[in-house]
Amino acid sequence: MxxxxxxxxxxxxxxxxxxxxxxxxxxxxxxxxxxxxxxxxxxxxxxxxxxxxxxxxxxxxxxxxxxxxxxxxxxxxxxxxxxxxxxxxxxxxxxxxxxxxxxxxxxxxxxxxxRVFDIPGLIQHGRGNKNLAEAVYLRDHVLAQLELANASDDPQEREERCTFLVVGGGYTGVETAASLELLCEEACKRYPRLRESISWHLIDIAPRLMPELGESLGDAAMNLLRQRGVQVSLGVSVKEATEDKVTLTDDRVLPCRTLIWTAGTxxxxxxxxxxxxxxxxxxxxxxxxxxxxxxxxxxxxxxxxxxxxxxxxxxxxxxxxxxxxxxxxxxxxxxxxxxxxGQPLQEYRHKDLGLLVDLSGRDAVARPLGKEITGLPALGITRAYHLYALPSGPGRARVATNWAIRALLGGEVSRLGFLNRKIDTLVDPEETSQYLDQDQVRQQVEMARGAV
Structure with missing residues (x-):
């Protein structure tokens, strides 16, 4: 048989x-x-x-x-x-x-x-954070915006590149905004003149952040984000997105080249x-x-x-x-x-073990078994749970080591080179076709001078 x-x-x-x-x-x-x-x-x-x-x-x-x-x-x-x-x-x-x-x-x-909606420009200009490729791309994109803003003398361009918008007040949106805001803080050591220009926004159509946490912890998470400079707006979403601005449903227009979409699945x-x-x-x-x-x-x-x-x-x-x-x-x-x-099947029943939110740095909120905790104790519980839940010993070791390296030595803010790169052929990564001959160089320089 x-x-x-x-x-x-x-x-x-x-x-x-x-x-x-x-x-x-x-x-x-x-x-x-x-x-x-x-x-x-x-x-x-x-x-x-x-x-x-x-x-x-x-x-x-x-x-x-x-x-x-x-x-x-x-x-x-x-x-x-x-x-x-x-x-x-x-x-x-x-x-x-x-x-x-x-x-x-x-x-x-x-x-x-x-989950996406029929919002003009969302698919073309929005970025997600649901898989490894998107996460690595987001890091490169955010750092690239800061590099380009630092190299620009145009105030309008700097504002657009230094404004970041995260849509979605659930766990992914809140943790993404918190983590990337901290990355920008670290990058400002390299680009000090951008410190006052960087603006992070977190919006959600719901009346509360992470309602599953309860009113007290949800408010605590929101206050922690605001203390770190993240502007939180509730009851609002995106009406339209273009390459350099986002229009919200309350008719505000944000000059913005980074729209991160985490509004559910x-x-x-x-x-x-x-x-x-x-x-x-x-x-x-x-x-x-x-x-x-x-x-x-x-x-x-x-x-x-x-x-x-x-x-x-x-x-x-x-x-x-x-x-x-x-x-x-x-x-x-x-x-x-x-x-x-040929035996009877069991029904799925569960007891809620609680919720954990890591806001990066030293900030976290947690509700293990119904008890509300914030600060370093919450961060310790949150990260201990992640280490427990990871199904691999080597994975736990890598994560714990990464956390230790960041705590002891700080972070790196270099891009990994994933933006605007094709790798379909052998020579694509080296971008050998981008160079200009002398006639093309002279023509472009003359056009640039004429524009000035």
């Missing part, structure tokens, strides 16, 4: 935790485990703002799947469709080829995408592509994480509508947080095993 094949789509918190638990609990010859994911690492997303600021190196939070998974077969690509009748996942490999992966049990945990389009029932794009599942009517398919994480049984509110769903995804991953594994054995 052929071994049942368990296919997992996604290697985030839920997917990785499910696979590691199944590797431990399912005998090697009892089932085949397959993972479909475009990257060979699990990204520890809560620390992305610290990568954007340069506090952490990118590889510190990119945890190798080859180190963590011992017998799972990996398909390097993205799932782009599911045929539920033939029980087959359609995947596009990173090479561009299409492959078909049959399954007996399917676990869908593809994560989420950046949207479910992976894969969920609706399955043809199964969805709730605002999230795959509908029961409290046991199985799809009603298709018990061979289970889902969890950001793109699954998992009922929150801890609340009395009808229709309440678990929020898309790493804490929930990690726990749901464990239950996914247990329920997949139970379904193969």
């Amino acid at each position: 052929a071994r049942p094949r368990i296919v997992v789509v996604g290697a985030g918190f839920a997917g990785l935790n499910a696979l590691r638990r199944m590797e431990r609990r399912i005998p090697k010859d009892a089932a085949e485990l397959v993972l479909i994911t475009p990257n060979d690492y699990m990204l520890y997303q809560p620390l992305l703002p610290q990568v954007a600021s340069g506090l952490l190196t990118p590889q510190s939070i990119a945890v190798s799947l080859h180190r963590l998974l011992r017998r799972t077969k990996m398909v390097p690509g993205a799932a782009i469709g599911v045929d539920t009748k033939s029980r087959t996942v359609v995947a596009r490999k990173i090479s561009g080829e299409t492959t078909y992966v049959p399954y007996d049990r399917l676990v869908l945990v593809p994560g989420s995408n950046t 949207s479910p992976s389009p894969l969920m609706e592509a399955t043809g199964l029932a969805t709730n605002k794009g999230k795959l509908v599942v029961g409290a046991d994480l199985a799809v009603p009517g298709s018990p061979e398919i289970l889902a969890a994480g950001d793109s699954a509508a998992v009922p929150d049984l801890s609340k009395d509110e009808e229709g309440a769903l678990c929020p898309p947080t790493a804490q929930h995804a990690m726990r749901q991953g464990h239950l996914l594994a247990d329920n997949v095993i139970a379904s193969l054995l």
